[in-house]
Amino acid sequence: MPLLEVENVVKTFRRGGGPAVRAVDDVSFSIEAGQTMTLIGESGSGKSTVARIVLGLERPDSGRVVFDGQDLTAMSPRDLRAKRSTLTAVFQEPYESLNPRMKVESIVGEPLKLFDRTLSKAARRDRVVASLEEVGLGAGILRRYPGDLSGGQQQRLGIARALILSPRLIVLDEPTSSLDLTVRATILTLLKELQLRHSLTYLFISHDIATVRYFSTNTGVMYLGRFVERGPTEEIIDDPRHPYSVALLSSTLSTDPGEMKPARPLTGDAPSPTTRFPGCPLVGRCPVQVDECATRPVPMTSITPTRSAACIRVRPGTAGPERNEAPS
């Protein structure tokens, strides 16, 4: 049984009397224990909203989030809070997510204070030090403030805080995208080590394809709140089927000077998030669209036993040449 199952989740936001934004539109996926699932997509694709729903920070309009056999969306806030000890998060901007007026010891120890009130101060400090050591920081920084630390150290601090309750699942919301390349590499290798050591399960949000390949087992590609493709990471990166995945992956620039992939660009920019699409949301930008794309709903459909895509031009089992054909 998967550790996390997200089933048909929908979340709509409405500002004032304005039109509704369907931030998450019928998203489903599951993660097996010990694995990493990545959500990839551009800004506005809804990937962070999915993360917030999994963490219980947003309630979905409909759909279920089943974690460790329990439906989080049906739980009372009190039970949900108790469950949160096994479901933690590391966020994008380390500094923004750390209280600048709290010392390292209080920051990392705060979750313990909330979840284990019986713990003595000394025992709590021991746990904080152990957690800091796990992430390569020592007891020497207990009395320091986040502002005294470098970006990489701050993110290690965020990871130490996420680890201290011995969670089973950690949501990693772009944990390295604000970090420099050489620091990013140290954080990614640390997260991988921790995953092996503690059999952690990760939900990883990213827009950096090179990182995703290094880091994750399965990937879901999101566009305008929907999943357009889902499957094993290697397969999605090496052989994307959905025209949006194809465009997204072909636009990443290889750091190998001899290896320029042919561009498969989309036309124009992403539409306003309030636009409603009765059919495929990529209509108008897609290089292979046909007339019925505009009107026919495109549910996620299996194309191989492990992969699915939401495109009427992608047929089950095909090796994918169809996507190269010009529409007739």
Add this chain to the structure above:
Amino acid sequence: MKASGELKVEDLRVSFQTAQGTVRAVNGVGFVVKPGDVLGVVGESGCGKSATLRAIAGLTQPPGHIDGGRVEFDGRELTGLGRGGLRRILGNEIGFISQSPFGALNPILSIERQFRNVIKAHRRASARECREIALKALRDVGIAGPERVLDGYAHQLSGGMAQRVVIAMATVHNPQLILADEPTTALDVTVQRQILDLITGLIAESNRSMLIVTHDLGVVAQYCTRVLVMYAGQAVEEGTVDQVFRTPQHPYTQALLAAVPKVGGEIRGLQGGLPDLINYPSGCPYADRCPKATEVCVETRPPMVRAGQGRRTACHHAAGEVAGYAAARS
């Protein structure tokens, strides 16, 4: 056709006054951009790449200060020109593209009005002529409905469209050199490539040149002809993109490339941090993180020296690096 515009930067030094002391942000950087070159300046936060670009463009503002060095464009020294002289060159012979298109565009003036200001800054033209010039410039950057864009305002544009407008403005006087500061960092990746194709296409068309500051090694690998790697305010390595990416000589360049995830490969990060830029080290700024550092590295700063055809490296131990790196990779 304007005269060949070579950009020559020599021993550039920029510092910032802070409460803690004087931060040496750029510490003796020099390079040449020849017509046809697309030079990528790469490095991580605090390496001085943006401060270098802004100094060249005359945009250094307090608490920043240019302490020394020369910037020469097309045989004229820019550093000694003063505001008026610089203004005749910037926007006309040198175009500037910034990171955030919405920071570069004025939110309360129509796009047409901003175009008119840009055009009239360097030539006489009636409002009607300005509109014609602007429409052509917008068509050249791939904007299909240029009339609608001209009549509108910045907030009505998407990020990709706004950056196209900025590029159209920056190139409206056919500058010989374009300075670009992270021109696609604020854009989505599916738009990034369209914009980079566009800018480099404009360069290649008429043997212009470009200096592009970026932290994205992919942008350099795919769009630049040459690369300058910076660390802690210094240039540490320079060469063609092929040379530097395939056989990096400086240990910092090697570390930078080792941090990029590759297919089936492991990644290696870099421990430690930048040296103190206030009490700038007298030796090599990379010495305390460098696996190859010896006594001479701590004592003497290695100058940028020729290290093969068209390439330079600032490392006491660079000799023999190429062979060693190639062997380690195979």
